[in-house]
Amino acid sequence: MVVQSKHFLNTAPSLVVDSLEGLCTLNPQLALDAGNKVVHLASPDRSKVAIVCGGGSGHEPSHSGFVGEGILSAAVCGTVFASPSAGQVRRAIDLVDNEKGTVIIVKNYTGDILNFGLAKEQYASTHPDRDDQVRFVIVGDDVAVGRTQGAIVGRRGLAGVCLVYKIAGALAHRGGSLEEVYDVAQWASDHVGTIGVGLEHCHVPGTAVSDTNLGPEEIEIGLGIHNESGIRRVSPVPPLNELVPSLLEMITSTSDKERSFLPFKGKGQDNVALLVNNLGGLSELELGCIVREVRGSLDDSNIVIKRVISGTFMTSLNMPGFSITLLLLPDGSDPNAPSEELILSLLDADTSAPGWKWSSKAALSTTTQSIAPPPAPTAGRSIDLKAPDVALFNDAIERACKALIAAEPEITRMDNIAGDGDCGLTLQDGATGVLKELEKGTVTGNDVVGSVIAIARVAEETMGGTSGALYSIFFSALAQGLAAGGPGAATPQRWARALKSALERLYSYTRARPPSRTLVDPLASFVRIFNAMSTNLTSAVKIAGEAAEGTRDIVAKAGRSAYVDTALLKAERVPDPGAWGVKVVLEALAG
Template identity: 55%
Template sequence: MVFTQKHIINAPSDLVVESLQGLCAINPQLSLDVEHKVVYRKDQDRSKVALISGGGSGHEPAHSGFVGKGILTAAVCGSVFASPNASQVKKAISLLDNEAGTLIVVKNYTGDVLCFGLAREHHLATQPAKADKVKFVIVGDDVAVGKTRGSLVGRRGLAGTVLVYKIAGALAEQGKSLNEVHAAAQWVADNVATVGVGLEHCHVPGTSASDSEIGANSVEVGLGIHNEPGFTTLSPIPSAEELINHLLDLLTSTSDPERSFLPFTHDQSSDEVVLLVNNLGGISELELGGVARQAVKLLQERGVIVRRLISGTFMTSLNMPGFSLTLLLLPRTGHGNNPLSTDEILSALDTKTETPGWKWSASAVPSLPKSEAVSLQERTTSHSVKPIPASEPQAFDRAIFAACKALIDAEAEITRLDRIAGDGDCGTTLRDGAEGVQNKVAQGKILGLDVIQSIVSIAGVAEEQMGGTSGAIYSIFFSAVAQGLSTTNSSQITLEDWIQGLSHAQETLYRYSRARPPSRTLVDPLVAFIDTLRSGSTFAEAVSAASSAADNTANIEAKAGRSVYVESQQLKGIKDPGAEGVSVVLQAILKSLNA
């Protein structure tokens, strides 16, 4: 199945015009020729070079989102994934007619090149005196298309086209001549490379479902922005580091006879680039940030200097879940006949624009922050409390291990419950906490020979690795347990000490949470366990009481937590995921003690 076949539209035939009308509402500096689907600047300065681009719709914000001061003067929009016709383009050329001249920039797709080219020729046929006033640049930056395969038609145009717009547009705004703007645009087009990856193809509104699909555990490398297939599929999906390393190999290769397009030297610190990380429409900003970080890190490790990092949604394939990486290889001083210096290119990229499509980017070399985090355990003076062992240190260690394993094993079920009763992250949050505790055990920071400091370490894991409401609750709870245990006069932690610590933790938790049993939260089994243990019952009886309280959350109304916002009928028979997590931990500890 394709990523999604659902769309929020009135009618497929009206979608492009209605979208362009919305764009003009967003940016009142724009005008729209509805008949020809041409978006153009109202305030065009006809003493400066005009920039026209366009192509099929469905790649927003390209192309229309870049119309405005500092980038494009007009964009000509076809139907989704279909080139505009020559009449549309001719209308744009006539709307922008000026003495400084016009530069047309198009992606290298046959339809775009033919239709924009035909419009140029028709325009000049009627105005031969302006033969040198309308110039043309074709951008083909896709390294996925090998030299043999693309020998006749050339490479496809992808997100690198946006860098051509930005640099040429900034130079035009500065008042550069048409020849200067054209030469700069052509140079950028010749020195930019892009490769994209997708987890799935997209669906065009108004069309039937496609039979084309990428496997559930696969990613396609080199796919086009019109659902054209890539040149290879990787399965299973590699880690971000492995995938991006592969993409950078394709972009920077000088030994691959099919895909060596840019003259990288691979000498340490001699290659300088602009890196564009582009969302193809359907991945989250969270993932895109991770991609940007990984790409910068790996380029730095290769000795490539990233002079600018630009990241965001620039040229999409509707809602395709994927991204592309673009490298613009900056000129080396004294090498080649370059129309622009590196500083001039960077200045053009840094120039502020008045377009909704161009995302904010820093006018500086990107740097990855070094970790300066200090864990809760490190903030707590390790020797402020004399190490006190558990009454049975090895049993303590086994119990910790068992609880962690049980939470990890229960992740899927707890996540299932939370998708119904909450926001779907409880299982993964508890799993992350369990894995963090396991790491601390492996480091020797959680062990039965120093119970109080071990509990402090667990609180630190809850704070730093779990996050959210659950992380805060667990961190407060375990911090308070450690405080309660620290009042002991015993040489080892006894059952009475545990009761004292747990009771103090319950009081502390009540200070920060309004949840009281029965509340349909993790407080229900937690308090049932503590109260039962405090009454003189056995540990097994206390665990049984907690499990019963967790099971009972399936039959009571939510009074606290995210379940409050879910319809009661939907929660009927569904246990609270947080309560289930507490029950899983306590049952695992009991089982380990009886082993």
């Protein structure tokens, strides 16, 4: 699999500071010490506990994006994937120094622990009267690292640290004491677990492009956020409804001696806050699907979700992957633990930090609202129009659909150059839908008009977009033209007249006229020749095919290619994908 290796930047060395300056432009409440790469509140409330965090850059919005009232007071940023120095951290502590004290929260990585810890000790050595005013919390939430493997170094810190930031920061903002803020942060750290999965590793700006890590049908489970390898690779890529339960089992298991880190009780006794995190290169479309699957899997396990938070929180630059974090909420059995109500209220508390995403601040409903289906459309008057050879009609439809499905990769390749890349899949969806109607008998040579109406409905409902609308309009008009002659046989002459009227109706909704580098080019050529020689289908299909081929050298006047660089199209000489789809259909229909 090819990892994205191109980036928008001035220079790789200036990337971090340039980005931090952009963040401060976004939020005037923030200030930047550029020399030390410290983002901090411009006017911190020095009567409240300060929260300081940080680490290597490349995990945005962590850590700098969480600086704001209600979360962090300051974030210290190293270069990409590298810990900041102790001097940088010491500067951050000084910038937010206050009456109540400071809590430092870091992920469990050696460089972060050493440099932040050294800064803490340096502060204590120069402020002996305040040596207990800086507390230190280490978060290691990665359940992929088992007890044996992590016996000395412990578990890595992943997206779970973001929940720790939020909980501790909200309590500090409310005026909690240093002891209270430290205790709640430590409790949250002890009760959070995370597992990540990626389709590929990421690319660090300014470095050479590495060889492909994962195969096109391979994913990696338990990988770190600095390109560290995971615990295993899986091929082929499983569907989410198989992948997600296996990931959650690694967090919630109480029988895995290596990974039973959280004290889940089972039998419906466990409440959690859920964080679904984008590792940087995942689409929002996929992320929503992941949230759905995680919710369903937790429901199946009788684990109650009290809060759902989803979005981009802890990234690994542009890694195409996600992580799942569960915070096991207090159940009231431990008198030293905070209450569930307190933890949820801290997660819900408002913040001015630009990196924190919206959440509903409500528990999930256990019931799904029932929505009555819309009434079925009223059936129109049936026209008894039959194909001269029913079997031949059905076979032709089947051939055309299968030909479109087979042509999907080539049409998609064309559309990746000449359009937006979805034409092949759109046509494949339509063809698959028509095949289903053929299997059900809705499309049949015994009812030609009904069949064409069914094809128009499939185009509307399964294809969508511009292509779906064009095909649906054309086939709806074609059905009207076929029905106009009343009952009888669907002769070639009747098809020719109906095709002509359908094309004229389509022209009332699109400005595309041949030659335009659109599906209209082969369609119009076919209709013109078939009207002139309705008994010579082969000639009409041949001329249509030539028109589709001819779109390679036509300047786009309409359709998807009208927005593509003309020089690129001229150099690639790729035909219009929509026109090619019409060619495939007509040639398959003609056999």
